[in-house]
Amino acid sequence: MLARPGLPGFEYIKAETFQDVFDWMKEKGDDLKLLMGGTDLFVQMRDRGTGPGFLLDVKGLPGMQEISFDKKNGLKIGAAVTLNSLSSHPNLLKYFSVLCQAADTVGNYQLRNLATLGGNICNASPSADMSPAALVYEGKVVVESPRGERELSLDEFWVGPGKTALEKDEFLKRIHFPTPPEKAVGFYHKLGRSKMGDLAIVGVAVLAYPDPNQPAGVKFRIGINSTAPTAYRVPLVEDFLTQNSTTDKILYKAAEMAMDISAPIEDQRATAIYQKKMVRNLVYKGLKEVRELLK
Ligand SMILES: Cc1cc2nc3c(=O)[nH]c(=O)nc-3n(C[C@H](O)[C@H](O)[C@H](O)COP(=O)(O)OP(=O)(O)OC[C@H]3O[C@@H](n4cnc5c(N)ncnc54)[C@H](O)[C@@H]3O)c2cc1C
Known part of the structure; x- marks a missing residue:
């Protein structure tokens, strides 16, 4: 016996034009889902055991792969x-x-x-x-x-x-x-349960670029996932960084501010307190790395 019942049945349709998409969406309503790689959609359909009657493949529409x-x-x-x-x-x-x-x-x-x-x-x-x-x-x-x-x-x-x-x-x-500012450097750091393709417990992107008009001489952007209902930037932390010199102490303080802003919920992958501490650690790591690259 299969551990899971497998994919529910559906009809596959390939859209050739935007008008095809509008027509099919209008005709089938909630009984239709758009399909690209299917790596989220098929998993959801399999796990829920139900799905739409129609999948409309939109990968081949003009410009979609450019x-x-x-x-x-x-x-x-x-x-x-x-x-x-x-x-x-x-x-x-x-x-x-x-x-x-x-x-x-x-x-x-x-x-x-x-x-x-x-x-x-x-x-x-x-x-x-x-x-x-x-x-x-x-x-x-x-x-x-x-x-x-x-x-x-x-x-x-x-x-x-x-x-x-x-x-x-x-x-x-x-x-x-938009084209990033001149000399922008950045990193994405992800913590998962394993390095073998797990979802993020926490993921942090840090981007920094020179800006002589700021007290820090640098501007920062920080994006964080997995610790709120949607991924988010932390403008308060970014502003704090631009207003101060980029010492270890300031970078760590900024990382702690990001930790305080993060609002994870407990799930099967990690406790909330662990996720918060990992926000701090990954933000601090990213900030130190971009500072080194901009020296
Ligand atoms: C084994 C496995 C490991 C994974 N690991 C990761 C991971 O480490 N990190 C991670 O971020 N993700 C991970 N994923 C999730 C997944 O691979 C990604 O989110 C993927 O980028 C989704 O793209 P897709 O083309 O497959 O989307 P699809 O599954 O085709 O579509 C996703 C959703 O978008 C809708 N949709 C599709 N096209 C459009 C459109 N043009 N307009 C509006 N809505 C549309 C679909 O109806 C569906 O609801 C993993 C998935 C699997 C199965």
Whole structure:
């Protein structure tokens, strides 16, 4: 006997045009889900034992698998770009290395051949690894509907665990990142239960770049996952850092502030107090590393 009953039945449809998507979404309503890599969707359908009657594959829509970058317009990543394509792209490695580092921590290599950036963002899991990195690069999602395009910040897009601000007739088309400030450096640090592709107990992205107008001479951005209903930035901590010199004492104080702001819940992966302490440790580690690189 199988430990799990397996996937419930469904009908697979491949969308060729945006109009196909609008038509199918209108016709099938809640009985239809959009499909990209399926690495979240199929697991959820299997675990729940029920699912929609129709899966609409949107990976092949125009532009969905494209990456474009120029310094003036920034980076545009089609929602269906896989994490492996993203993390091996020369312009991402050069200008958006924290996104690449984060992508490389997701599951395993085979999974990342299927898993997409858009799927990771639309699944809106508090522990999603791409979220802290997307936050520190100030990504915006571009969504499409019969009314045209609209752009939302990630803060606006994620409204709770597994919940987004997408309307019933909207879908994610691409993610847009402005070009990072000159000489920006950063890291993504993830703590899981094992190094073999576990979800994050805590994940922290730190980005820093020179800014001679600040008392610290540097500006910082910090993104954190797994310790609140959605991933988040910590502007209070970022401001504190820019207003002070970057001594060990100040960096540690900033890390403690981030720990105090974090609000994890107990789950099967870790206690809340452990997660809070790991926020402090990973923020401190990231801050020290970027300080070294900017010396
Ligand atoms: C073994 C395993 C290990 C994993 N490890 C990690 C990990 O370490 N870190 C991590 O962050 N994640 C992990 N994941 C989760 C998963 O791989 C990622 O979240 C992945 O990036 C989702 O992308 P996808 O293309 O597979 O999305 P899908 O599963 O195809 O879709 C995800 C959700 O988005 C919706 N959707 C799809 N396309 C669109 C669209 N264009 N517009 C609007 N909604 C859309 C779907 O209906 C679904 O609800 C793991 C999953 C597995 C199975």
